[in-house]
Amino acid sequence: MARIFIKDLQPGMIIEDQIFHLTAKDLRSSTNGSLYMSLTLADRTGPVNARMWQASEELYKALPQDGFVRVKGRTENYKGLLQFIVDAIRPIDGEAINVDDFLPTTDKDIDAMYKRVVEILRTIKDKNLLFLIKQFIDDKELMERFRKAPAAIAMHHACIGGLLEHTLGVMELALALAPRYPQLNNDLVLAGAFLHDIGKTKELAWDTSLKYTDSGQFIGHLVMGAMMIEQKSIQTQKDLGQPVPVKLVQTLQHMIISHHGSHEFGAAKLPMTVEALVLHHLDDIDAKINMIQTQFSNADSETEWKYIKSMERMFLNPNLDKSDETIKE
Known part of the structure; x- marks a missing residue:
């Protein structure tokens, strides 16, 4: 059959x-x-x-x-x-x-998305950040996992290539926001956007189904991401013969461990820099919009309203024809 x-x-x-x-x-x-x-x-x-x-x-x-x-x-x-x-x-x-047949996969072009991520990273002007980012990009095994990993098990971008799609979405939002707030350190925002979920390459597995690894259960991607930045900064120092400024590394680590925004949602620290706060909101925007779109893509095309349990409210179907502006009493 x-x-x-x-x-x-x-x-x-x-x-x-x-x-x-x-x-x-x-x-x-x-x-x-x-x-x-x-x-x-x-x-x-x-x-x-x-x-x-x-x-x-x-x-x-x-x-x-x-x-x-x-x-x-x-x-x-x-x-x-x-x-x-x-x-x-x-x-x-x-x-x-x-x-x-059993692993959902992004409908976006993975090669094109990864190329765009690298293209955006090349706009970073801070040389210390560039050297640090290069350690991640040059890690072929890590980047292969980064290209394939889901961003979640169920909540948002829960598919092969989902992490890459979500990461690029946050980076594009950062680029769009930058001209409005020139006082932001946009190099930090872009680096944080690229690395905010990098720990999910170790937190999640996707062999025959999407699931958590043991280390993902014990430690989680926020702490894992901060640890990976520490490891790559040490390697950067070995390659360059000079250390990456400690405050820069710690500021980036802070962005990673605080990007969930509140302790209730797993943040180890609350955002304490403007860049960390911006990263939290950009991440939240991209995740929630995908969450809503996914919920309605799985519903009947004529469904007007749907209760989204994770957000504890009803949402209007964003895919309905917007040409009919009649408000139903």
Whole structure:
């Protein structure tokens, strides 16, 4: 049977034989005492809730907590949402699947985006910053991860190439803002924009699914990014025979560990320089706009309003035809 992606599923379809990524499973009891499984199936286009009635504990234990399964079943409409009813399911070896079917990928050109990032970095005038940035750019293995890494597991730019797309978005915003505020140290803002999420190259993994590494769980990308800047500054000193100014390194590290803006959202420090504050808001703008666009791209094209849980409010669909200015009472 030809590959059918989750975004193309409609109620009433019969699915004879498809491979999905099983991202969550739960064994439950129904009101009559029989067992059923609540499952989440996914591919590169998104997830779908699934149920398997008349399940068994033996089958439940045989399924991976995070792995690939071959499924037969049907789709139906349940309270206005698509639901997959599983008739048969069995685990399969991850080596037998095409990973590209299961990892969402940016729709932007990765080579073009990376070229633009490097082009912007070349506008930095501070030689110490340039030498430090060069240590990152010359690290081919790191830059390969930077080009492929997601920016998140689910919240925003959660796809292969998402980190690069998000980083470029923040850098472009910094360029647009610079003429309005000439008093800003825009070299610092650009360097901070480039490096603000560099720790995600170590925090996240994307082999068969998007997930956190052990070091990502223990340490997190803010601290990892600050550590990477420290390591690269030491290497810069070895290459140049002179140290990068300590205050410059610390100012850049501060921008990284404070760019989430508040302790509530994981910032190790609150922004204490204008450049750090600017970076926080530019990062937030790019992330939130992508978050909203992604939510509506997964919704019905005619959906006018949608509640976005992570932002705790309703949002108007930004993709609706703006030509109709009539306000509905």
